[in-house]
Amino acid sequence: MQFDDKVPIYIQIKNVLYQEMITGQLAPGAKLPAVRQLAVDLTVNVNTVQRALGEMMTAGIVTSQRGKGNFVTLEASRITQLKEQLVMTQVEQAYEQLHALNLTDEEIMASLKQYIAQRGQQDD
Amino acid sequence: MQFDDKVPIYIQIKNVLYQEMITGQLAPGAKLPAVRQLAVDLTVNVNTVQRALGEMMTAGIVTSQRGKGNFVTLEASRITQLKEQLVMTQVEQAYEQLHALNLTDEEIMASLKQYIAQRGQQDD
DNA sequence: TCTAGTGTCTTATTTTACTATTACACTATA
DNA sequence: TATAGTGTAATAGTAAAATAAGACACTAGA
Numbered sequence: 001m002q003f004d005d006k007v008p009i010y011i012q013i014k015n016v017l018y019q020e021m022i023t024g025q026l027a028p029g030a031k032l033p034a035v036r037q038l039a040v041d042l043t044v045n046v047n048t049v050q051r052a053l054g055e056m057m058t059a060g061i062v063t064s065q066r067g068k069g070n071f072v073t074l075e076a077s078r079i080t081q082l083k084e085q086l087v088m089t090q091v092e093q094a095y096e097q098l099h100a101l102n103l104t105d106e107e108i109m110a111s112l113k114q115y116i117a118q119r120g121q122q123d124d
Numbered sequence: 125m126q127f128d129d130k131v132p133i134y135i136q137i138k139n140v141l142y143q144e145m146i147t148g149q150l151a152p153g154a155k156l157p158a159v160r161q162l163a164v165d166l167t168v169n170v171n172t173v174q175r176a177l178g179e180m181m182t183a184g185i186v187t188s189q190r191g192k193g194n195f196v197t198l199e200a201s202r203i204t205q206l207k208e209q210l211v212m213t214q215v216e217q218a219y220e221q222l223h224a225l226n227l228t229d230e231e232i233m234a235s236l237k238q239y240i241a242q243r244g245q246q247d248d
Numbered sequence: 249t250c251t252a253g254t255g256t257c258t259t260a261t262t263t264t265a266c267t268a269t270t271a272c273a274c275t276a277t278a
Numbered sequence: 279t280a281t282a283g284t285g286t287a288a289t290a291g292t293a294a295a296a297t298a299a300g301a302c303a304c305t306a307g308a
Contacts, residue, residue, distance in 0.1 A: 005264095006131060008295065023226045034254060045297045050256075066255050067304035087225060091239045094218035101210060102147045105240050112236060115215045116229050132265065158284060169267045174286075190285050191274035 001042050009044060013052035016042075021061070021072055022083045032062065032070040125166050133168060137176035140166075145185070145196055146207045156186065156194040 001016075003009050020026040032038070035053065039046045053070055056062040060078060064070050073079070098108045125140075127133050144150040156162070159177065163170045177194055180186040184202060188194050197203070222232045 006135060008130065010295080011130065019224050023224075035256090036254085047257095047298090048296060051295090053255095064255065065305085067253080067306080069254060083225060087222060087227065087235055088239075090218055090221050090225075091235050094214055095236065095239055095243070097214045098211060100143050100147075101207060101214075103211065105244075109233075109236065109240070111211055111215050112219065112233065115212075115219055116233070119219070120229075134265080159286090160284085171268090171287095172266060175265090177285095188285065189275085191276080191283080193284060 001044075010048050010051040010055070013038075013042060013044070013049060014055055017052070017056065018061070018082060018086065021079050022086070026072050028072050028076045028079060029074045030072045032072065034069060125168075134172050134175040134179070137162075137166060137168070137173060138179055141176070141180065142185070142206060142210065145203050146210070150196050152196050152200045152203060153198045154196045155192075156196065158193060 003012050017026070017032070026032065032053075033041065035046055035049050038044075038049045042049065053062060053064070057064060059082075060075075061073055061082060062070050063073060095108060098111070103111065127136050141150070141156070150156065156177075157165065159170055159173050162168075162173045166173065177186055177188070181188060183206075184199075185197055185206060186194050187197060219232060222235070227235065
């Protein structure tokens with residue numbers, strides 16, 4: 001996998017795994033790939049994977065069982081909350097950025113609308 | 125000024141200055157504050173300011189005159205282009221992120237709409 | 249009981265961002 | 279011609295992120 005070198009890799013790993021949980025590729029209770037396997041898949045060091053997982057554990061999204069593996073929390077509501085939080089953060093960040101570039105609310109809406117329209121003409 | 129410690133300071137400095145150019149606080153041809161002054165204002169090292177300015181020069185947005193100062197380009201079209209590029213990048217990034225979180229186009233539009241509505245109830 | 253698969257931890261090294269400090273080069277002006 | 283204000287550059291040091299390699303602890307199954 002390719003990373004944006006402007007943001008720490010462990011953050012990006014966290015985001016990827018969060019996305020997989022939210023889209024259901026990793027359902028509640030599911031076993032994550034082994035840390036060593038994740039490290040290979042992501043072409044990254046085990047310690048870096050561990051760091052990402054550590055933050056996900058602190059957040060209560062992942063639980064760890066020594067000798068068995070790492071698992072997505074069984075509490076589906078946590079995943080729902082996570083999604084809401086990530087969506088909110090992203091919307092807020094984008095809005096404030098565009099607002100700082102002097103775009104009005106209407107212009108911001110229009111920009112998004114236009115992007116979607118353009119994008120719709122192509123593949124997914 | 126306070127920085128987000130998850131993204132390099134020189135990047136954030138670049139963004140701040142770009143915003144000021146786009147909003148007109150720094151008009152085409154305007155003289156930027158002296159590098160040492162910027163360093164004080166931003167509570168940051170001169171070298172870090174220099175690094176940000178270096179990238180802006182490479183991008184053709186800022187020109188430097190030794191002994192005189194750093195200046196915003198006189199070509200207003202470059203600023204226009206810069207704005208368009210920054211807006212596009214931000215919209216794209218936000219959309220793709222939300223899309224990756226399984227939101228439909230309609231849900232993405234609705235999220236933004238709702239955020240703006242909520243935000244409108246408060247101050248700027 | 250042994251072994252493979254798993255998470256966890258430690259130690260050392262490299263790279264990058266940032267800071268600190270100093271020196272140099274150029275410009276304008278008193 | 280001094281001097282103050284400016285950009286530029288070099289050197290050194292610190293901290294954080296990431297890598298590399300290995301050791302340890304636990305679990306499940308042959």
